[in-house]
Amino acid sequence: MQNMTMPEHYSPVMPYIIASDAEGLIGFITEVFDAKEKLRVNREDGSPMHCEYSINGGTIMFGQASEDWKAFPCGMFVLVMDVDEIHKKAIANDATSILEPGDRGYGLASGFADPWGNQWWLNNPEAGE
Numbered sequence: 001m002q003n004m005t006m007p008e009h010y011s012p013v014m015p016y017i018i019a020s021d022a023e024g025l026i027g028f029i030t031e032v033f034d035a036k037e038k039l040r041v042n043r044e045d046g047s048p049m050h051c052e053y054s055i056n057g058g059t060i061m062f063g064q065a066s067e068d069w070k071a072f073p074c075g076m077f078v079l080v081m082d083v084d085e086i087h088k089k090a091i092a093n094d095a096t097s098i099l100e101p102g103d104r105g106y107g108l109a110s111g112f113a114d115p116w117g118n119q120w121w122l123n124n125p126e127a128g129e
Contacts, residue, residue: 007038007039007052009038009052009054009057009059010059011058011059014058014059014060014061015060015061015074015075015076016060016061016074017060017061017062017063017072017073017074017118018062018063018064018065018069018070018071018072019062019063019064019065019071019116020065020071020116021064021115021116022047022048022062022063022064022065023047023048023064024115025062025114025116025118026048026051026053027093028090028093028094028095029053029055030053031089031093032086032089032090032093032095033055033056033078033086034055035053035054035055035060036053036054037051037052037053038052038053038054038059039051039052040052043064043066047064048062048063048064049064050062050063051063055078056078056079056080058078060076071116073116073117073119074118075118075119075120075121076118076119076120076121077121077123078120078121078122079123079124079125080123080124081124082124083101083108083109083110083122083123083124083127084101084108084110086122087100087101087110087112090112090120091112094114094115095112095113095114095115095120096112096113097110097111097112098111098112098113098119099111099112099121101122103127106123106125107123107124107125107126107127108123108124108127109121109122109123110122
């Protein structure tokens with residue numbers, strides 16, 4: 001049996017999204033979060049079967065929905081330095097604001113839903129009061 005080495009970009013818990021539009025999701029996270037591709041495995045038709053993208057050192061995994069794997073959204077909590085700017089980029093890329101940026105007592109925070117129903121909760125615990 002071959003030993004598996006855990007990739008550097010893995011963390012103990014990672015969200016996994018089955019996306020109704022994986023290519024659209026790639027464009028969104030690249031534009032909004034400057035996400036970096038770590039791995040992409042395509043199906044024979046070229047659609048993403050499995051992707052791993054890094055956001056601020058954390059990894060999300062996702063693949064394109066199919067007959068066998070139905071789409072379902074996910075919620076993510078993301079530590080970022082610039083809550084306001086990322087929130088604005090998300091809205092400019094067709095996200096819907098759930099929580100406008102503001103001081104919440106635990107830092108500057110906001111929330112939005114991307115066009116596929118995934119929720120993104122941003123927080124900078126060092127900002128705010």
